[in-house]
Amino acid sequence: MNKIKGSVFFSVFVAMLGLMLLAPITPSLIRELGLKEIYSGILISSGSVMMAVMAPVWGNISDAKGRKPVILIGFIGMCISTLLLTAVFYAGLQHWLSGGLLLSLMIGARSLVGFFIPAILSSSQAYIGDVTEGKNRGSGMAIISAANGLGLVLGPAVAGIFTIIGLLWPLYFGITMAAVACVVTLLLMPATKPALRGGGVKVSPFQPGLRLYLLAALVTMIGLVTVQVVGGFYLQDQLGLPSDRLAGVVSFGLMFTGLAMLISQVVQSKWLKWGPRAMILLGSLILVASMLLFLFAIQLPFFYLAFLVFGLGAGLMMTGFMAGASLSVSHEQQGGVAGMVAAMQGISAIIAPIASTTLYQVNRYSPMVMIAVLTALLGLVMLARSRKRLGYHEADPMEGREIQAGSGGIK
Template identity: 85%
Template sequence: MNKVRGSVFFSVFVAMLGLMLLAPITPSLIRELGLREIHSGILISTGSIMMAIMAPVWGNISDAKGRKPVILIGFIGMAISMLLLTITFYGGLHHWLSGGLLLFLMIAARSLVSLFIPAILSSSQAYMGDVTEGKERGRGMAIISAANGLGLVLGPAVAGVFTFIGLLWPLYFGIAMAVIALAVTLLLMPATKPASQKEAAKVSLFQPGLRFYLFAALVTMIGLVTIQVVGGFYLQDQLGLPSDQLAGTVSFGLMFTGVAMLISQVVQSKWLKWEPRPMILLGSLILVASMFIFLLTTYLPFYYLAFFVFGLGSGLMMTGFMAGASLSGSNEQQGGVAGLVAAMQGISAIIAPILSTTLYQMNRYSPMVMIAVMTALLGTVMLARSRKRPSPGEIGR
């Protein structure tokens, strides 16, 4: 079981790392290539849309064909598509490509990256659902969410370090990690039989039990993306930070978030072993508290505290919605369920940047208020559901 969990953790971590390596270097590459800011937005949005569309598709394929083959396809596609993207950027930087052809190839290669990465995320979560049951599933999903959180935070940090060598070095690193993860998956991850020898069981977006956890996933991921997008602007405006200090300050804050997410998930998997509902309820309370710290303080150490508390809440909520969604589906639906959960990540990446920056232009405090209100609403719904006496078949849902 340790070998299984280790290989699944590494798969999810590498997939998220590869996705997040692209975010911090895209604006710089766009400027170096002589393109406009809107082209950066098109690249990011296209990738997010592709991820939201393909995550459920790959999840259903893994139900029908098995988890390991789909994960392997995902890493092969991730390595090849990142290589194509690197070649395209390289050609543009050396003036071999330009204009509309360069932009078209960039969009096509970036779309391919987001086409294959959901294969890894959806199938890995479904794999963990296959090998765990009941309360053990909460521990399993804590491993998945820990890998997610680690990739979310380390991706931009690693990219920042490699850019000191060159703008394309984060992509070289991402390709190498995809190849390593392909080998690890091939050698260490045991193969599992398809969930269904027939057509995979269909999963409905509005399936009772599941829809609540998808809502929890959307709220949690919108919060995470919002902090990543406007956190830097907020700290700079609140503290009057010079631009040359901003990147390091924000990276340090996000590091606190990542560490806290890991701590909360280790505590859940090793000691608490709670069911999904109390995890989400406690996580929502902690996350709201972090927003109050963001809103009320004007000192950098307390902002770091806010980032840390935010990570604790987000980590519990992420583990809760993954475990709850998995428990709400049958064994034959694990791939489809995992695909919908991964799709929420893509949808949040579409919604949150536009919504949070629009709100920030209106009032710098409004994105944090939005997160607090959405999370408080989620916690209220969670509390109301917890007071209803569940039937035996609804436990964990």
Template identity: 55%
Template sequence: MKMARIRFSIFFSVFVAMVGLMIIAPVMPPLIRELGLSETHSGLIISLGSIAMAAMAPVWGNWSDTKGRKYIILIGFVGMFASYILFTATMYAGLRHLISGGLLVVLLVVARTMVGLFIPAVPSSAQAYMADVTDEKGRSAGMALIGAANGLGLVLGPAIAGAFALIDLIWPLYVGALLPLIAFVVALMLIPTQKSIIREKAPKVRPFQKGVRLYLFVGLATMISIVTLQVIGGFYFQDQLSLTTRETARMVSFGLMLSGVAMIVTQGLQMKRSKLQPKTLILTGSLLLIISMALFLFVISPLSFYVAFFLFGIGTGLMMPGFMTGSSLAVAREQQGSVAGLVASVQGVSAVIAPLLSTILYQLDKHIPFAVVAAFVLLMAMTLLTVKNEPSPSLSVTELGVKESQ
């Protein structure tokens, strides 16, 4: 019963954090135009938030090792609430012409950056908590639960925004401010308080540390693939199929929903059958992702694109728990928060790199972004195949140091 309570509270916490990240995206362009600002301002606001997310994720992960997982999760939700209140109030004041110009832009940048600063506190601490309460055999199922929460937030975040935007464009922001409060209460009531993991100062996990860097590479390939499809998919399908704007929006929305459902179902099955090792999950997912890219590139029809979306969802649904589990098993117990922070940081880095790179490549040739994604994933898979399986340090830092010195 206790484990079921923990799993639900961790799932809900990660889900709310992802919804908080995604709920802004659909209404940001129309809100920016309502405020009389430009697309450049929108890009600046979103990019700085992503940079803040990438920078702070490892910090929150390290703090969860020393301060405790639950404490950092709660701080994350308080910070998200305060950030959304500032962001929503600024938007409201701008729409009512109470503030404008440079002050409006600065306040929006500050508020969106604050959202980026606090959101990674939740997934990094949640991943580390899941590592604390699962053994090596159950780690893959635990990480699949977190991946499913990410996937569900990825799908429902824009859907929630679209539904409440029917009332008014600013209503999704009200929901974005309310959800962290609900999640705070759930986490406070249901997540058991644990003592901090670190009893002696453990070495920080470095991004290029042996055993970790490969799984961060996998995470980067996975997240860049997801963001690239989200960013340039609409342009590509409209150009390839000669669709109207409305037809494009309908197709992309349904395709991304299909992909998200496939991702969630795949991870749900993984939770029940957790026998597959991280390497197997990643390689199987990579193969399906590459096939989906080939379908996008070489078979030009709506049906083939929907099949590609579905395969893409299954592929990423396998790769996400694969790199999360692999990175978790690659470090000692006292370093789970540190490595979880690096995994969360990968998402922020991808959100910075992929939109800029994919749009530049698309202007050169519409096929290049998907080809680059396929090549990048293939390179990652080949690298993974050449690396021998290493024993996972499921020991404390002290025990691990003694073992390595023998």
């Protein structure tokens, strides 16, 4: 089991790291290539759209073909597509390509990256769903959540370090890490039999027991992306930071978030072992508290505390929605539901940057208020549903009990 958890953690971490390495260098690359700033958003969005579309597809393929083959395909595709994207950028910087052709090739290569990365994310989550049951599912999903959080936070930091050598060096590093992860997966990850027997049953995002966890996934990821997108602007405007200090301050803040997400996973997997609803309820309360800290803090140490509290809440919520979604379907549907959860990441990466920056132009506090309101509403809905279930004696979320309801899986 330790070999499985270790290889799955490394796979998800490398996938998220590779995904996040591009974001910090895109604005600089766009300007070096002489393109308009709007193309930076188009480039990032193209990969996010492809992720949202392909994540459920790869999840279903992993149900039919097995988890390990799909993860290997994902890393091979990630290697090749990132290499193609790097080659296109290099050709543009050398003035071998320009104009519409350059932009089209950039979007095409970036879309390919978004095409293959969900194969790793959805299949890895489904793998954990295959090898864990009941209360252990939350502990298993904590591994996925921790790897996600670590990749989300370290990606921009690693990119910043490698840009000291050169603008394309973060991508060279991403290609190398994908190749290493492919070898690690091939050698260390045990193979599993396909989950489907016969035609299988497709997962609907609207089926009872699942839709609320997908909503929780969307809200949590919108919060994470929003803090990443507008956090730097907010700190600079609130504290009057000079531009040359801003990157370091934001990097420290995001590292506190990543550290807190890791801490929350350790606490959940080793000691709490709560059910999905309890994790989401507690996480939503902590996350709202972090937004209040962001809104009322006036000194840098309190902003760092806000980043830390935000990571604790987001970490619990991420583990909660992953475990809850996995428990809400049958064994044969683990790949499909993991794909839908991964698709929420892609959708949030489309919605959050546009919504948060638009709101920020209206009022600098609006994005943080948006996160607080969305999270509070989610918590209230989850609490109402939990009380309703308790009234019918179906589940006790505070004790982590989930009861199988029919042959469709655990509800």
